[in-house]
Amino acid sequence: MRTALLAWDYPPAPSGLSTAAREIAESLAAAGAEVTVFTLDRTGRERVGGVTVEGLALPPGGLARLRLWGSAGHLAAPLAFRRAVLAAHARAPFDVIEATNWYAPAVLLARRRDLPLVTRSSTPAAFTRGPGASLRDRLDGRTADALERAQARGSAGLIANTAEHGEVIARAYRLSGRQPSAVIGLSLPPEICSSARAAAYPETDAPLRLLFVGRAEARKGFDALLDAVAILAAEQAAGALPPFRLDLVGVPPDDLPPDLADAARQRIAARGRIDAAALAQAYADAHAVLAPSRYESFGLVYQEAMAYGRPVVACAEDASARAFVGASGAGPLAQTATGPALADALRPLLLDPGLRRAYRMQALAAAGRFDRTSLGRETLALYEAAIAAARHP
Numbered sequence: 379m380r381t382a383l384l385a386w387d388y389p390p391a392p393s394g395l396s397t398a399a400r401e402i403a404e405s406l407a408a409a410g411a412e413v414t415v416f417t418l419d420r421t422g423r424e425r426v427g428g429v430t431v432e433g434l435a436l437p438p439g440g441l442a443r444l445r446l447w448g449s450a451g452h453l454a455a456p457l458a459f460r461r462a463v464l465a466a467h468a469r470a471p472f473d474v475i476e477a478t479n480w481y482a483p484a485v486l487l488a489r490r491r492d493l494p495l496v497t498r499s500s501t502p503a504a505f506t507r508g509p510g511a512s513l514r515d516r517l518d519g520r521t522a523d524a525l526e527r528a529q530a531r532g533s534a535g536l537i538a539n540t541a542e543h544g545e546v547i548a549r550a551y552r553l554s555g556r557q558p559s560a561v562i563g564l565s566l567p568p569e570i571c572s573s574a575r576a577a578a579y580p581e582t583d584a585p586l587r588l589l590f591v592g593r594a595e596a597r598k599g600f601d602a603l604l605d606a607v608a609i610l611a612a613e614q615a616a617g618a619l620p621p622f623r624l625d626l627v628g629v630p631p632d633d634l635p636p637d638l639a640d641a642a643r644q645r646i647a648a649r650g651r652i653d654a655a656a657l658a659q660a661y662a663d664a665h666a667v668l669a670p671s672r673y674e675s676f677g678l679v680y681q682e683a684m685a686y687g688r689p690v691v692a693c694a695e696d697a698s699a700r701a702f703v704g705a706s707g708a709g710p711l712a713q714t715a716t717g718p719a720l721a722d723a724l725r726p727l728l729l730d731p732g733l734r735r736a737y738r739m740q741a742l743a744a745a746g747r748f749d750r751t752s753l754g755r756e757t758l759a760l761y762e763a764a765i766a767a768a769r770h771p
Contacts, residue, residue, distance in 0.1 A: 380412045384459050384477035384484050387419035392651050394678055401565045403429045409754030416462055434458050452521050460486040474761045482525035488532025494768035497530050498537040499547045501675045506597050527551045535764025537562050539676030542697035558763035562756045563748040564676055566685055574685035577662035579738055585621035589664035591679045594633035599670030599693055605717020611641035619728050627652055627660055661686040666727050672715045674698045684708050684745040689737035691724050706744035709737050
C-alpha cells in the first residue's frame with residue numbers, strides 16, 4: 379500500500395504532532411507500506427527510517443502571502459499540500475492519504491474517491507484557544523473550526539486516540555457516524571523507550587525535581603500548575619515541605635506571568651523548547667511529572683512519564699488521565715484543574731519518598747501498552763476499510 383501522510387512538522391522538530399507523525403509513518407513502513415510524508419517545516423527530499431520525507435516549506439511570496447489575509451491564510455497550507463500530493467499522485471498513485479485534523483491541512487483533498495482521506499484527530503484547534511480573543515482572532519478561529527469540520531466530514535475514515543476522544547470529536551464536528559472509524563493508541567519512539575529503560579530513579583532529593591512538558595495554555599492546566607507551585611512554595615518557605623524545583627519544558631521565560639509570586643518564580647526554570655537528548659535527561663532527572671491537563675486527545679506526556687517510571691500528577695477532568703494514570707495507579711489525580719486541588723495531590727509526593735517509589739513501580743508496570751506493531755497493523759486495517767468505503771459509498 380502506498381500512503382501519503384501530511385504533517386505540519388516532522389522530527390527532529392520537537393512537538394507532539396511531529397512525534398506522532400513519525401510514529402505513524404515508521405510503524406506503517408515497518409508493516410510493509412510505502413510511506414511518503416509531506417511536511418511544511420523544511421525543504422528538499424530525504425529518506426529516513428524507511429520513509430520518504432518531502433519538504434514543502436512555503437517560500438516568501440506565493441502561497442505564503444495568503445497568511446497575511448486573516449481567515450484566508452488558513453488555506454495556504456491546504457493549497458500547498460494539495461498541489462504537492464496531486465503532483466506525486468500523478469507520477470505514482472497513492473492508495474490513501476492520512477492527515478491530522480489540526481487546522482485541516484487536507485481539507486482540499488477530502489471527498490475524493492480515487493484518493494481516500496483518513497483523518498486522525500488530535501485536539502481540535504477550538505479547544506486550545508483562550509478567552510479574550512480579538513475580533514480578528516475570533517474570525518480566524520471560526521474559519522479554522524469550519525475547515526476542520528469539513529475535512530472530518532469529507533474523510534473516508536476516522537481515527538481517534540481513545541474511545542472518549544472519538545466521542546468528543548464526533549460531537550465537536552457533528553459527524554454522522556457512517557464513516558469507518560477506529561480507536562488506535564500511539565506508540566513511543568524507540569529512543570525514548572531505550573532511554574527510559576536505562577534511566578535509574580534519582581537517588582538525591584535535595585531538591586526534589588518536578589517536570590512539566592507542554593505549552594503555557596489553559597488546556598494544559600498551566601494556570602493551575604503555577605497556582606499550585608505558589609501554594610507549595612509558600613509552605614516550603616515556612617519549613618513545612620522539602621526543597622523542590624520545577625522545570626518547564628516547552629515554556630519560554632516570557633510565558634511566565636509578571637505577577638507570579640517571587641517564592642514560586644525562584645523555584646521555576648522555564649527552559650523553552652529543547653532537543654530530544656535534553657528532554658530525555660529532563661525525564662531522567664525528575665522525581666515526578668506534573669501533567670494537569672484539562673483535556674488531552676491521548677496524552678503522550680503520560681506515556682513518556684510512565685515509560686521512565688516517573689509518578690504522574692494529572693487531573694481527573696481529563697478522560698485520558700483517568701484511563702492511563704488513574705486506572706493504572708501511576709500517580710495521583712487532582713479532582714479539578716485548580717491550584718489548591720493540584721497542590722493537595724502533589725503534597726504527599728513531596729513528603730513521602732516511599733509513596734514516590736510505589737507510584738514509580740505502578741508507572742513502570744503500566745508502561746509499554748502501545749507499540750509500533752499494533753499501531754501499524756491497526757492503521758492499515760482502517761485504511762482498507764476507508765478505501766472500500768470510498769469506492770462503494
